[in-house]
Amino acid sequence: VLAYLRLIAFPKDDLSLGRIINVPRRGIGDATLEALAQLAAVHQVSQLEICARAQEFPALSRTSGRLQLFATLIERLRQALLSDQMSFPEYIEWVENETGLVQDILDQQEKSKADSVDRIENLKELLSDAVEFDQNRKTQIEQLAGSGPAQQPDTADDHLILATTLPDILNAFLERAALYSEMDNDAGEQDFVRLMTIHSAKGLEFKAVFLVGAEEGLFPGYRSMASESDIEEERRLAYVAITRAREKLYVTTARSRLVFGQTQSLMVSRFIREIPDEYMDERGGSRRGDRSAEFGETPKIDNPFVTAAPARRGPAANGPVRPTASSPAPTAMGQTGPTASGPAKKGIDPASVHPGDRVRHTSFGEGKVIRVDPVAGDAILLIEFGKVGQKRMLSRQASLEKL
Template structure:
């Protein structure tokens, strides 16, 4: 029997909760992974549930691996058989098993983000639409939102002409996916729900099997995921969900924290348990985080407490500008590291948008401090890695036209755009996919009925590639291992000669190929299908090495979820950055921005540095920044102000103060300060040398200068210092 003595009272109540529906509200650092794994162990050892009858769902592969490792430590081989994985991985597993009920085969490929964008662009082109009017990223987001809300192309609502166009692109996009025997991430969920709804006997089979369903990060579920859980729990009704509405930060990709509220409404008899003891942070960090999040509505208040003591106050640093902001971060880290009291890996620097990392990276490079960047160009998105993945995907599924288009001329073999168009047209006329037609040309040569469709100049490289593809597929059918296939593709295509030109960049690209090859060896037992599925479902955090060495981590607040560090810097605490300008007029968006800051603060074990800049460079010069409204929620007793000192509305740096004292020495001081009259007035039309024309919304005298709020037609709202902005007042009328 497992030992529960090491659990606190709230954790023990959750682990041993009676059957039925259980909602565990787990504050940050409260041991939710421990509770989930102990609950599974308790079901198996304490209640006699067979592992085969337990489904455990996570949101990242990393979380699934950690849970698997802990279960192995707790139960050994007795835990074998639990269905444990991400929503997408579990759905892919079900779809491959039940392919006879679907519109695609069980060897379907999962299109990654880049491939999805490529297909949307292709759909737009094929419909003769303008990409500037119908931006692929925007259209893809609309399609994704529809799928997350269980809306198929046929059901897509059309209330405007743009909706009509989006629906047409959605329909074509789905056709292109099916032509390639492919699905996107959202299809994995949507098609599984449709499978279970349309086939009651299939639903009953899975619902009977999964006597107990456990869900991690429940606050990040969307509508389709919630419906899926209800379908799978429709017979036994044992749903154990763990989440925290205060950490719901993925609204932009469909996550809906209100599923926590829906759970209580749909299951009024559910047991609700709060995990409030934090094992990560000091009490001061927790109190600051609570001061920020308690302003949000539609949530259950949690009284987070820690036995680690009060700890140090949060540092609130205001820099002169964004360059000084980055310098403060790097200088502080360097001082800690040089003192021997911390390692580089103890530090994380978090920001709202990826663009904010540039100045930080430059500052780290100048200081010679190592860093790692999370969520930048992912390893799997690099050109050479993507090439090899597409070769492998094509061997797995010759119908994959996205992969075919990428590698048919890699390395260059004389297959241009005209030849590709001819190939696709011939394939369509023959009722085949382009990949199937290539294989036939490669195997039958001039005996193929389709040989005469191509000119002598274009047919040879097509047939040559088709012959290679047929040979790779034949070798796999005869038992060639995944590493063996990988090496054969490299050899047959002379890929090393193509990618490694002897330069440092070439060597780095070949090193990346070797790293992918090493990963292929890890899947020599699982095979090609498992390997490709793992690659398609990997996330930014999954590529983060377990050991950071001596490097500080740079990452967005969104990417920080689930991580922890001794020291956390959060930069850009200015209106328009955090909270983001997009959230200004949307209460739900603003609430999510507040949750983002809460997540960032609660990543810290020992110390938090909140950093902002008095001014930031924009296209036409410096622009005064307003402090983030969230800073007003922090009690003065919890923070230690550094950097510029407050003088009414503006803080003054030591450098500025020294300069002022020299300039305004007794011999230089004026007898009295001149009274400044505002030059600009509301409704004035002005012209800026970069942003063009705009309208003055407000003007005020602030610390001896005029500050002007202007709405520009080209870039929107800007706040400017009049003496620096070079604004021209336009004649009225």
């Protein structure tokens, strides 16, 4: 998705074009890509411009239609950006859907369910990042308005203060992503915390270890919570993580967390609650309680992706987030964002859908739910629509209503 966003923002970015021109698959092979690069070099224009003019070049005659469709897609996404009619998170969600990335995941589900889950999670995490980025930007603008004359920004994050239009916000977002990438590649000889998965840490030891996100739904992950054997496997991973520390182990949990675009309060991980008290020095809270209870809510353990409160779109208020059960649900990747033609149609809460339910789709008419596969706070529905056959759809995304 980042490569799509870079090409939308910078149409001359040939490197990004090469990464996405065939994602999802468009039948554009290596020979065509090589011809694109050669023609762009000869004519001293971008490869995207060559795609738009593909019918002019005999070397591209076999794929000219596909190349022009791709160029038209990028131009449409770019015009939506320049029109500045959506919020930043809405635009990211819209791009994820309009590029065909979401539908490609659904189409590939039967071949590799685990891979489909991971890819959907990646898309939703990018949306979470966009929501958080936009909240921080609005907060900085609010603070700037009350702090007198603006000072010249000197870091990537400071540029957020100046970003008010959708194109500028996207540029700032991409600039920050590039800065973080450079920081990851330039650790030098200074002291730093090395980021790694628990699997990759096997066999290694460190003086100090930070285990972050020790919460139900994250560790153990929500996909493991339905199987005792999967829970035991993650318990073994917890043992691996804890025993990587030679001297000090820091375990952190969040009071509230933005997960897949939604603010949630999760319980402290069972693996941490199982550690004897004499080995723990607790700061800032109790692992015996749960985060929802701290806010006066009923704990929601069985379904860690039940939303406690929406990710706020306005400027962030001072102090911690105080979720309320009555707050309306936010727009997440599972719900289609606004398009140039009108507002988005809401989908169905995945928790309310079961095999055998009757639903109505705006295009396919009435159908029967055959299967429900929970995934990343959403669900992939297999629906039988009679004459048009079976279709796979994301519950929150599709234009569906229960009958």
